[in-house]
Amino acid sequence: MTRETIFNLLLLGALLAVPLYARAVDEPYLVTLATRAAILALAGVGLNVALGQGGLVSLGHATFFGLGGYSMGVLASHAQGYTPLLTWPIELPGTTSMPIVWLVAVTVSGLAAWLIGALSLRTTGVYFIMITLAFGQMFYYFAISWPAYGGEDGLSIYVRNGFPGLNTLDPIQFFGIAFALLLLTLAFAALLARSPFGLALNAARQSRARVQTVGLSPYRLQLTAFVVSGMITGLAGALFADLNRFVSPTMFSWQTSGEILVFVILGGVARLCGPVAGAVLFVALEHLLGGIGDYWHIGLGVILLMVVLFARGGLIGLLAGRASVHD
């Protein structure tokens, strides 16, 4: 076992142990914090597929996070208002079933990622960053100006969506759902990185020309990675909306995109559990620094600046040394 694997196991073990301990000593607030960390980590794992493996610096992942959130919000608001979602061509009701919500969230954000990716991937480098940021802003303004689903005020959902056989309103059970999805997604990301597709994607990041020479299309590889990445982040968005029982255009804001990027970087780019380490650190900082003063973002800014300037491997790079695979 490499040091990184040991670190990953310890990290995930800690993320599981904290809420179990919190439940034992009856601190439900801590369980919610751990759930928040697990969900944000999931969003980061999504971005890491595009960023770490594909080298695509997307500053627009809030789009998928928001679309996931609004999928949940729209479906649940129709269900709680007993109004049909669609009346034509067939009558479709809303739903409060988590698996259906997840399916819709993943499909919607995947479609959006395909559209945005198909356009943005025509360019590279700094253009790509600006364009993903701009498309993110487009969805943000659309969410604000479209009054049907709350506009600027967002949507409140009174009851958390259900999962067959579980009581999702019990914090620890909801944490279990989020944590299980995080583990499944991590396993998927690990398999993806080792698959022929993952290897080709990594190659496309390192040497576009060589990949083209052997007959693969970097554009299609990167577009696929972008879509997968958007789908995972969309799933995280649906869970995040369920955690807060509230969706608002803030989920689409550029700050959200920036924060998802920050999880990945604080933890370590292209590391399997980098986003998990980053999200846990972010939630912990938010909680600890936020407790000290109102201006905790200054502290976060300084820490981020230091990590970028001096500790480029992020937290995992600091604790577990250089990545064992050459990248």
Place this chain on the structure above:
Amino acid sequence: MTPLLLIEQCLNGLQFGVMLFLMAAGLTLVFGVMGLINLAHGSLFMTGAFAAAFVARTTGSFTLALVAALAAAAAAGALVEVAIIRRLYDRPHLDQVLATFALILIFSEGTRWLFGSFPLYLDIPEALSGTVMLPGGIAYSLYRLTLIGVGLLVAAGLYVLISRTRLGIQVRAGESDREMIAALGVDISRLYTIVFALGAALAGLAGALIGAIQSVQVGMGEPVLILAFVVIVIGGIGSIKGAFIGSLLVGLTDTLGGVLLPELFALFMPRADAASAGAALASMSIYLLMAVVLVVRPAGLFGVRT
């Protein structure tokens, strides 16, 4: 929709466009010369606005406020360049994005700490308030007309600076080959600081001028910054001319879209639905414009394909 109203909205779009140009010009210069993507450019816009609002409140003079905005933004720009940005030129874009994102957090919270969360207000100076009669019987805000004039003047000045002066030669040379001009004895790091401070000053000026028609508050810079990115993507990175054309296109599309689309939808929809559908589509219009440009010319209207 009368023709008079349409002309007025065109002027509004033009005014918005030239202000966007002040932002986009700095961004595109910094990218063209140093290869840096600077997310904190919006913070320099905000710095200018806050400096202007603060000086206007203490001295009551709008001229002094503008001078303060230029000075504060340029100084903040130069300081940040020397302390942090300088270390990022050779780094990947990802590092630049993150470091400048960190700077946004520091600038925004720092400003909130200094001035509080409530917006400040910057009044339009007495001499420029009121309206002016344009030929054709259009009453138009004198201040907005002045903004158009200032924007066009800055654009002309920038053109002369880049194409006619020694500094301009160095900037253009820096865009094409920085090792070579360093070898020819140009102090490249001083040039970088000057270019960055110049871009910052333009952003600060835009912040102060816009601050008088909006409220001056934390977070005012980033929406403008992202629009400036759209401008640059449309115009082509590194091209001042592209930034100018792109700014006007974005300014006019955004303003006219907001007015015309609801009217257009009202032709075949109930009034209330048309208003909301029109507003929603208008909010997306500039991004759709960007998408079209990307499909037709991925490197932007005046960009060079690399």
